[in-house]
Amino acid sequence: MKLRPAIGIVALVIALVAAQLVLRAMDKEYCLTQLTMAIYYAIVVIGLCFIMGYAGQVSLGHGAFFAIGGYTTAVLTTYDFSRFEAAAWGRALKQAHVFVVRQDMYGSDVLNAAPWAAFVTAMAATLVIAVLIGYPALRLKGHYLTMATLGFGLIVYKIILGSTLTGTTDGIVGVPAWSFGTVAAISGKSAARVQNYYIACGIALLVLVLLRNLVRSRVGRALRAIHDHETAANAMGINTARYKLKAFVASALLAALAGVLLTHYTGGVNPSEAGAMKSVRYVALAAAGGTTNLWGAAVVSIVLNFLSLRGWFGSYDNAVFGALLIAIVSLAPEGPLKPLGLLLRRFSGRWLAGGRSNDGAA
Amino acid sequence: MALLEVDTVRRSFGGVVAVDRVSFRVDQGQIKAIIGPNGAGKTSLFNIISGLLKPESGRVRFKGQDIGGRKPYQIARAGLARTFQNPSLFLQISVLENVMVGQHCRTRSEFAGCCLKTPGQRREERAMRDSALARIDYVGLADRAAAPAGALAFGQRRMVELARALATEPDLLLLDEPASGLNMSETDELGQLIEKIRDSGVTVLLVEHDMSLVMNISDEILVLDNGATIAEGSPLAIQNDPNVIAVYLGSDFKHASASQKS
Numbered sequence: 001m002k003l004r005p006a007i008g009i010v011a012l013v014i015a016l017v018a019a020q021l022v023l024r025a026m027d028k029e030y031c032l033t034q035l036t037m038a039i040y041y042a043i044v045v046i047g048l049c050f051i052m053g054y055a056g057q058v059s060l061g062h063g064a065f066f067a068i069g070g071y072t073t074a075v076l077t078t079y080d081f082s083r084f085e086a087a088a089w090g091r092a093l094k095q096a097h098v099f100v101v102r103q104d105m106y107g108s109d110v111l112n113a114a115p116w117a118a119f120v121t122a123m124a125a126t127l128v129i130a131v132l133i134g135y136p137a138l139r140l141k142g143h144y145l146t147m148a149t150l151g152f153g154l155i156v157y158k159i160i161l162g163s164t165l166t167g168t169t170d171g172i173v174g175v176p177a178w179s180f181g182t183v184a185a186i187s188g189k190s191a192a193r194v195q196n197y198y199i200a201c202g203i204a205l206l207v208l209v210l211l212r213n214l215v216r217s218r219v220g221r222a223l224r225a226i227h228d229h230e231t232a233a234n235a236m237g238i239n240t241a242r243y244k245l246k247a248f249v250a251s252a253l254l255a256a257l258a259g260v261l262l263t264h265y266t267g268g269v270n271p272s273e274a275g276a277m278k279s280v281r282y283v284a285l286a287a288a289g290g291t292t293n294l295w296g297a298a299v300v301s302i303v304l305n306f307l308s309l310r311g312w313f314g315s316y317d318n319a320v321f322g323a324l325l326i327a328i329v330s331l332a333p334e335g336p337l338k339p340l341g342l343l344l345r346r347f348s349g350r351w352l353a354g355g356r357s358n359d360g361a362a
Numbered sequence: 363m364a365l366l367e368v369d370t371v372r373r374s375f376g377g378v379v380a381v382d383r384v385s386f387r388v389d390q391g392q393i394k395a396i397i398g399p400n401g402a403g404k405t406s407l408f409n410i411i412s413g414l415l416k417p418e419s420g421r422v423r424f425k426g427q428d429i430g431g432r433k434p435y436q437i438a439r440a441g442l443a444r445t446f447q448n449p450s451l452f453l454q455i456s457v458l459e460n461v462m463v464g465q466h467c468r469t470r471s472e473f474a475g476c477c478l479k480t481p482g483q484r485r486e487e488r489a490m491r492d493s494a495l496a497r498i499d500y501v502g503l504a505d506r507a508a509a510p511a512g513a514l515a516f517g518q519r520r521m522v523e524l525a526r527a528l529a530t531e532p533d534l535l536l537l538d539e540p541a542s543g544l545n546m547s548e549t550d551e552l553g554q555l556i557e558k559i560r561d562s563g564v565t566v567l568l569v570e571h572d573m574s575l576v577m578n579i580s581d582e583i584l585v586l587d588n589g590a591t592i593a594e595g596s597p598l599a600i601q602n603d604p605n606v607i608a609v610y611l612g613s614d615f616k617h618a619s620a621s622q623k624s
Contacts, residue, residue: 210477217476217487218462218469221455225463228452235412235446237438237467237530246473 008295009205016201020194031310032197033188038305039200040262043207045285045301046294047254052283053291054215055247056227060279061133061149062255064156065126067274069256070263072122074172075165076113078104085111105174115178115264122260123253130252131245138244150276157274171270178264186264196265203261204298207254211294223247255282277318284325364423365390365534365565366442371410371420371430380406382589383420388534393556393566395576397600398586399609404569405447407586408538411567412444413437424534439467443532447539447569449519453512457503457522460511461494464529497525501555517548528559535559537568541575553579577601585609 023031044066051057081099084090090111093099098117104110113121137148160166167173177187185192186199214220225233226240234240263269272278285304289297304324307313313320366388373381381403388394396404409415411422413434422430429437443464452460469490475483498507501521506514511522520540527535537556541549553575560566570576576583576597583600585593593603600606 213479214473214477217479217483218466218471218490219473219476221459221463222466224455224459225452225466228454229450231414231434232446232450232452233463234434235414235438235444236464236526237435238463239433239435250473 009209012205012208012295012299013201020197029193030190031306032193034309035302035306036193036197036200036265037262037309038302039197039204040258040265041282041305042298042301043204043258043261044255044282045289045297046204046208046211047251047258048282049286049289049291049294049297050211050215050254051247051251052286053293054220054227055223055244057138057244057248057251058146058283059149059248059251060146060276060283061153061156062252062282063276063278064153064274065130065252065255066259066262066278067156067160067269067271068126068129069122069259070269070273071160071166071172071259072125072256073115073118073260073263074175074269076118076121077115077176078112078172078174079165080104080110080112082109082111102176112176115176119178119260122256126252126256127249130249134245134248134252138241138248150279153274153276153279157271157276160271160274166271169271171268173268175263175267175269177267178261186261188265188267200261200265207257208294208298215294219243277321280325281318281321284321284328287328288324363390364388365425366411366567367421367423368407368411369421369423371407371417371422373406373410373415373417379589381410381417384586384589384591385420386584386591386594388565388567390533390565391560391563392581393560393568393579394582394584395580396567396569396584396586397571397573397576401588402586403589404586405538406589408444408536408569411437412442412536435467438530438532441531441533442536443527443530443534444536445520445523445527445538445540447542449516449523451511451514451519451522451526453510455511456507457498457509457511457514458491458494458507460522461497461525461529462490464497464526465490465494465531468529468531494525494529497529498522500528501525502551516543517545520544520552524555528564532564534565534567537566537570539569539571541570541572549575 019035020032023029023035044062048059048062051059081090085094090099094111098114099111100114101109101111133149133152137145137152140148161168177185177189179185179187184195184199186196188196215223222233222238222243225236225238226243230240259269259273285301286297288304289295289300291297304321308317308320364387368384368386370383370385371381372379372383384403384407396407398404406415410417410430413429413432413436416431420430421428424437424440424442427440429440429442452463455463469486471483471486495504495507498504501524503518503521503525506518511519514522520543524537524540540556541552544552549572556566556568556579568576580597583595583597584591585600585603585606587609592609593600593606595603
């Protein structure tokens with residue numbers, strides 16, 4: 001009970017460090033950029049895996065939540081607020097370091113929102129929107145929830161595509177790095193590549209551990225109970241509507257978090273992030289990892305997104321993920337890693353027998 | 363003192379009146395049974411009391427408070443737990459976890475605490491696990507605690523459901539046909555368990571078809587037919603009630619009472 005999660009974490013940490021060292025040895029450290037991006041996308045996938053596997057909610061709106069995070073950050077950190085500097089609130093925000101002066105790509109001074117302020121705004125906006133979408137949508141069940149989130153995603157995509165504030169089809173570029181003092185910064189500079197790789201790893205691992213704690217707790221049990229038998233869960237004293245909404249919002253917030261981070265990392269965001277195909281891709285990856293397997297979803301998602309970002313799938317990119325979803329749904333609805341996981345568990349159960357007996361009747 | 367008061371409750375589905383102005387009360391410390399032929403409205407009445415159905419008219423008072431129209435989870439929190447006619451366990455999770463879900467409304471760790479595994483959350487989790495294991499032991503399934511609920515036999519599922527309902531720490535326990543699907547020895551054990559539960563201070567209201575069980579353990583019996591009350595009283599009074607004999611018990615009842623005497 002105590003050992004198993006530690007083994008999972010240690011294995012993943014070793015794999016991530018090994019990936020960096022191998023790429024360095026092969027003189028292909030530039031690949032870390034795509035790996036870092038894949039890790040940020042994996043945060044969306046594990047958040048989605050959480051609601052799909054443990055709460056039974058299939059959302060096709062996670063691309064939109066990612067985009068809401070990314071675009072909020074991109075707009076606020078690139079929009080020139082200097083015209084409001086004369087106003088009292090503009091001055092106040094500048095004094096509070098919510099607005100900061102920086103130089104844009106052409107070397108002229110602009111007044112933008114600080115990354116942390118943009119982050120807070122992005123999270124708050126996502127919270128509000130996820131509640132507004134989730135509250136009515138979660139009264140629907142099964143496919144209807146999926147359809148509602150798909151509709152929401154399409155609307156967000158169209159708004160982003162049509163609005164000059166979000167740069168229409170071009171998206172937004174020139175998003176500044178997010179610096180934490182002089183110690184670290186989320187930025188796409190090639191000098192900071194290795195550092196950023198480890199920052200992404202750290203954040204993804206943290207999310208993974210927190211979610212894992214969550215699903216194995218009172219809240220996680222309540223969600224699985226709702227998923228299994230909603231009426232009985234309600235009759236056992238669980239406020240089912242509230243829990244479903246909270247899980248949905250938490251998952252949406254993770255998607256937005258990934259959007260914020262990746263936008264700082266790549267220095268921009270474009271409308272394809274909000275596209276329906278992106279949402280389908282997240283669902284396919286969560287399913288491919290095994291929907292009740294957060295680790296599996298993380299690993300599968302990192303590997304496949306990395307290959308996709310390296311251009312392995314060429315012009316068949318979207319088709320690969322579509323085909324993957326079809327294959328998973330028809331061949332292995334519980335995820336291809338399930339048989340493998342059972343094998344591993346049996347194997348590890350043997351030499352962890354001591355730790356495991358605490359698991360059952362103590 | 364009346365723990366539960368049902369006052370002229372009515373509910374219909376389309377043109378069919380499932381529960382027709384039924385009134386009764388359950389006193390603290392009783393075992394009370396509701397009997398009646400299939401379609402008499404027993405389960406509908408249970409669903410109204412536990413909040414799954416809204417009454418069209420009439421009132422349900424629990425511990426003096428009107429609970430008619432409240433949500434099931436609010437009623438469970440108020441101290442009224444139930445089991446279902448078809449055991450409704452959470453089949454994907456273990457027996458232990460099923461019973462721990464029952465403790466949900468008596469515990470408080472939320473999203474943040476659970477993510478961060480705060481000391482308070484760990485303490486609560488340990489306490490939940492211990493008391494859930496104790497309740498599983500109470501219904502005689504200690505060796506099955508780690509099994510997935512879906513792997514249990516039917517009779518065992520009923521017992522887990524009972525343990526789960528007890529985990530909500532109820533003052534009143536509603537059992538919907540707890541003996542259906544059980545064999546005779548399991549039914550005997552169930553009868554003893556229900557009496558043990560009553561003796562521990564939990565009032566019991568049950569719907570049951572097994573007449574020997576009902577007659578053996580009940581303090582009072584309510585008889586429904588076509589949604590309406592046709593008799594109410596002690597097991598002895600019910601056995602001798604001409605209405606009941608005519609409408610419902612018929613010759614079966616004589617077998618039951620004969621086997622009870624022997």
